[in-house]
Amino acid sequence: xxxxxxxxxxxxxxxxxxxxxxxxxxxxxxxxxxxxxxxxxxxxxxxxxxxxxxxxxxxxxxxxxxxxxxxxxxxxxxxxxxxxxxxxxxxxxxxxxxxxxxxxxxxxxxxxxxxxxxxxxxxxxxxxxxxxxxxxxxxxxxxxxxxxxxxxxxxxxxxxxxxxxxxxxxxxxxxxxxxxxxxxxxxxxxxxxxxxxxxxxxxxxxxxxxxxxxxxxxxxxxxxxxxxxxxxxxx
Ligand code: SAM
Numbered sequence: 001x002x003x004x005x006x007x008x009x010x011x012x013x014x015x016x017x018x019x020x021x022x023x024x025x026x027x028x029x030x031x032x033x034x035x036x037x038x039x040x041x042x043x044x045x046x047x048x049x050x051x052x053x054x055x056x057x058x059x060x061x062x063x064x065x066x067x068x069x070x071x072x073x074x075x076x077x078x079x080x081x082x083x084x085x086x087x088x089x090x091x092x093x094x095x096x097x098x099x100x101x102x103x104x105x106x107x108x109x110x111x112x113x114x115x116x117x118x119x120x121x122x123x124x125x126x127x128x129x130x131x132x133x134x135x136x137x138x139x140x141x142x143x144x145x146x147x148x149x150x151x152x153x154x155x156x157x158x159x160x161x162x163x164x165x166x167x168x169x170x171x172x173x174x175x176x177x178x179x180x181x182x183x184x185x186x187x188x189x190x191x192x193x194x195x196x197x198x199x200x201x202x203x204x205x206x207x208x209x210x211x212x213x214x215x216x217x218x219x220x221x222x223x224x225x226x227x228x229x230x231x232x233x234x235x
Contacts, residue, residue, distance in 0.1 A: 001104065001162060004073045004081070005151060006035045006066075007111040008048060012148035021156065024165045033073075040068040049114050056115075063118035066110060070125065073108055080132040081106035083125050086150035087116060088143050090136030093154055095177035097137065101154065102161035104132075109154075111147030181219070184233040188221025 005013055013034050016022065024030040038046040049059035074081070082104045091097070101107060108131070110117065126134045139150045160166050172178060176187045191202040205217045226233050 001029070001102075001159075002031045002033070002077075002081075002106045003155065004033045004035060004106075004108045005111065005148075006037055006069045006073065006109065007146075007148055008037045008113055009111075009146070009148055010034045010036050012111075012146075013152070015152060016155070020165055021159050024159055024162065027164065029162055029164050030159055033076075035069060035073065037065060037069050040065050040072065052115060058115035060115050061112055061117040063120045063124070066117055066121045067124070070108070070110065070121070074130050077106055077108075079105050080130065081108045083122075083131040083134045084109045084151070084154065085117075085122055085134065085136045086111060086139070086147035086154070087136050088138050088141070090138040092141075093137050093139050093150075093157070095157070095175075095179075097135075098154070098157040098161055099179070101135075101158040107158075109147070109151040111151055113146040176222075182222070184226070185222040186226045186230060186233075188218055188225050 007013070013032075016025070016032055021030065025032060037048055041047055047062070048065050049061050052058065052060045070083075082101070084101070084107050086109065110121070122134060122136060125131050137150070137154065139153050144150060161172060163169075166172055173180065174182065174187070176182060176185065191206060195202045195207065203217065205213050208214070223234075
């Protein structure tokens with residue numbers, strides 16, 4: 001997969017060099033290009049924003065500058081990419097969306113700041129046909145200062161679903177929200193050695209070696225936890 005990230009804070013994406021995502025790049029499974037939006041400005045102050053039409057507080061990011069940056073990325077694209085637009089007013093991100101994003105060859109993230117990006121940017125690229133899809137996505141019902149953290153969240157959830165990124169594929173299929181048995185379930189409690197710690201013992205069944213019983217126990221515990229924390233998933 002190829003990922004292009006356009007931002008006024010390229011340094012925000014330095015965590016992508018770490019852990020699974022970093023290894024995925026080293027292994028050639030993911031290629032990342034980070035673009036500084038200010039390098040597409042034409043004035044000497046490198047302005048990326050302007051006052052909102054209609055008045056109100058804050059500044060709006062310029063469609064002109066975003067258009068220049070996005071068109072430059074499109075020129076380098078080998079296949080039609082998907083445009084991902086982090087915004088609190090988009091569809092709320094979930095595992096199903098992560099699975100969908102992991103199936104694409106090329107994602108382009110445009111990361112807003114201030115009051116956000118001039119709405120004509122999304123409108124234009126929805127109409128232009130240069131992207132195979134334009135996805136406006138929120139990572140939750142709260143407002144961040146910029147799209148970079150949201151893009152990191154989306155990329156972390158998406159990249160671990162790309163074939164070969166995680167060594168043991170089972171750890172993905174056993175996760176909370178994974179398609180199949182875990183679709184509407186949260187994972188139950190998990191333990192490792194020692195068998196006893198601070199007076200707390202690992203449940204006997206997990207030491208029994210009886211795989212059928214262990215599977216049933218895990219299912220029951222997942223259900224208990226889901227009913228406690230996310231009852232609406234079982235509704
Ligand atoms: N005025 C916008 C609104 O009320 O919807 C909020 C703009 S926010 C301060 C600046 C940028 O942060 C947004 O353009 C978006 O890129 C990002 N952002 C903020 N909250 C987000 C969220 N919950 N999910 C995804 N991106 C978010």
